[in-house]
Amino acid sequence: EDQVTQSPEALRLQEGESSSLNCSYTVSGLRGLFWYRQDPGKGPEFLFTLYSAGEEKEKERLKATLTKKESFLHITAPKPEDSATYLCAVNSGNTPLVFGKGTRLSVIA
Amino acid sequence: NAGVTQTPKFRVLKTGQSMTLLCAQDMNHEYMYWYRQDPGMGLRLIHYSVGEGTTAKGEVPDGYNVSRLKKQNFLLGLESAAPSQTSVYFCASSRTGTGVEAFFGQGTRLTVV
Numbered sequence: 379e380d381q382v383t384q385s386p387e388a389l390r391l392q393e394g395e396s397s398s399l400n401c402s403y404t405v406s407g408l409r410g411l412f413w414y415r416q417d418p419g420k421g422p423e424f425l426f427t428l429y430s431a432g433e434e435k436e437k438e439r440l441k442a443t444l445t446k447k448e449s450f451l452h453i454t455a456p457k458p459e460d461s462a463t464y465l466c467a468v469n470s471g472n473t474p475l476v477f478g479k480g481t482r483l484s485v486i487a
Numbered sequence: 488n489a490g491v492t493q494t495p496k497f498r499v500l501k502t503g504q505s506m507t508l509l510c511a512q513d514m515n516h517e518y519m520y521w522y523r524q525d526p527g528m529g530l531r532l533i534h535y536s537v538g539e540g541t542t543a544k545g546e547v548p549d550g551y552n553v554s555r556l557k558k559q560n561f562l563l564g565l566e567s568a569a570p571s572q573t574s575v576y577f578c579a580s581s582r583t584g585t586g587v588e589a590f591f592g593q594g595t596r597l598t599v600v
Binding site: 422 | 529545587589594
């Protein structure tokens, strides 16, 4: 059974204070690891897909990396508008996405 | 481009009432999904569909039924609502079932009293 664990549950940063969010996963045959952003009252918004260990993807202040057991979402010099819940999900075979519980990020000006 | 649209956005039901949530996608995706999101529980899969006329159970299917009569629509039904079904429901769709991202609707906030 695919499992995803995200840490920390909540993270509070000062504007400009870089940090990382962790996503640990257990899956038989990874077909993709996905990062989403979710704002309050809205649906998850797709950010990145990673397919194999060593892969990295970047978008503005966000960079996602992948190892064989975990993924990190690095946030460089965050701004208040980066405040959101970040969700990690995995896909194996034809099994629909299995999500972690998310990390709630608050960036304070 | 509307993407994934859910109807309604909010609803209050009394225990025992029934209702149907509608999801429509305009991306010609084969796969569609219904998730529920509860505080501290994350997104949990209720049912999904791999194509028109097909459905399958997810992690938490009890108390729900689904139908996919048209490729672009996926309906979630509650036959006899219970307070435990108070939640935010999200519909999603994807081009295939493997290795591609899913796109989500804006959600339906359902309260059962």
